[in-house]
Amino acid sequence: MGRAGRRSSxxxxxxxxxxxxxxxxxxxxxxxxxxxxxxxxxxxxxxxxGKPTIYRWWNGKPALLxxxxxxxxxxxxxxxxxxLEGDLVAALARLLTFWRETPAGEAFTALLVEAQxxxxxxxxxxxxxxxxxxxxxxxxxxxxRRGELAADFDLAAGLDLVSGYVWARLLTRxxxxxxxxxxxxARQMARGCLRR
Amino acid sequence: MGRAGRRSSxxxxxxxxxxxxxxxxxxxxxxxxxxxxxxxxxxxxxxxxGKPTIYRWWNGKPALLxxxxxxxxxxxxxxxxxxLEGDLVAALARLLTFWRETPAGEAFTALLVEAQxxxxxxxxxxxxxxxxxxxxxxxxxxxxRRGELAADFDLAAGLDLVSGYVWARLLTRxxxxxxxxxxxxARQMARGCLRR
Numbered sequence: 165m166g167r168a169g170r171r172s173s174x175x176x177x178x179x180x181x182x183x184x185x186x187x188x189x190x191x192x193x194x195x196x197x198x199x200x201x202x203x204x205x206x207x208x209x210x211x212x213x214g215k216p217t218i219y220r221w222w223n224g225k226p227a228l229l230x231x232x233x234x235x236x237x238x239x240x241x242x243x244x245x246x247x248l249e250g251d252l253v254a255a256l257a258r259l260l261t262f263w264r265e266t267p268a269g270e271a272f273t274a275l276l277v278e279a280q281x282x283x284x285x286x287x288x289x290x291x292x293x294x295x296x297x298x299x300x301x302x303x304x305x306x307x308x309r310r311g312e313l314a315a316d317f318d319l320a321a322g323l324d325l326v327s328g329y330v331w332a333r334l335l336t337r338x339x340x341x342x343x344x345x346x347x348x349x350a351r352q353m354a355r356g357c358l359r360r
Numbered sequence: 361m362g363r364a365g366r367r368s369s370x371x372x373x374x375x376x377x378x379x380x381x382x383x384x385x386x387x388x389x390x391x392x393x394x395x396x397x398x399x400x401x402x403x404x405x406x407x408x409x410g411k412p413t414i415y416r417w418w419n420g421k422p423a424l425l426x427x428x429x430x431x432x433x434x435x436x437x438x439x440x441x442x443x444l445e446g447d448l449v450a451a452l453a454r455l456l457t458f459w460r461e462t463p464a465g466e467a468f469t470a471l472l473v474e475a476q477x478x479x480x481x482x483x484x485x486x487x488x489x490x491x492x493x494x495x496x497x498x499x500x501x502x503x504x505r506r507g508e509l510a511a512d513f514d515l516a517a518g519l520d521l522v523s524g525y526v527w528a529r530l531l532t533r534x535x536x537x538x539x540x541x542x543x544x545x546a547r548q549m550a551r552g553c554l555r556r
Contacts, residue, residue: 200477281396321544328524356552
């Protein structure tokens, strides 16, 4: 290994291929044993990497979980149905499927759990939620442009209700796309925001 | 100790005083170290009881957590303000205070966490939610009697939205009673249920 190689493995800069291998290993561990067995040790073993390398690049489990989440493809385009209610039905179904079918669901569950005993993880969870500005914000923007929203609509409350609803489904493992109950929930959420 | 005493300590029947001591020890452990340090071992040590006794009476952590939760006093009476929106504001504030100021908040957090890796805990969580028929069901009953609710109001969706909202606040440790954001959320929840 040449000088550059040595320097890169000792410095904060990542080797792209090694990082990718670690992320893939982390996804595999999550998928196979769930968050309870998800340790940096396990990930390192599976990736054939050293624990120090992982800690140098991610500084801990929460950061690794967030990167796993963020690299999964969540496509909420084509959810413009012409009304907030329709958009919510489409986007909720898309999000539940995303959590069910990619490592994102297990990664987010793990982050929620970590946040309950690790103050640093709680800070990262909050920053993550604020930064990503939860994808549903776009739906409310669209509704505002259509003139659907009540004058006193509060975006923060709207996002709290949507995210609470989907978190509760995640945590009780109801990620199936049961159209009738999604429709009822979306109808109530939308009506709560609309002009009367 | 007489015959009856021996039989009761060997059988499934609890000694009331010993059970009380164990529950109090469990509450103290939860309060001091949070759910991450909450183990039957810790509880037994603190109560001066044997682990087998605890397992005989509760069969595991989730059952113990549920009993801790259920024995805390949650009083939602006097939340009849004349409207669903007002009732929701009052009851949400009461519930957040309950979670913040009694061991119930930490116990419920612990139950949610356990349910993520223990299928038996998940079953108990679901049964607990169904059985207690979440105290907010009364609020919707009252609203129905007042004639406030839309004809297509769906109680399950209403309860999902309320519980999701409070769970999200619990899990992001926002149990402070911040009146403006509670009011906005309650307004949106209520409007979503009302006749138009």
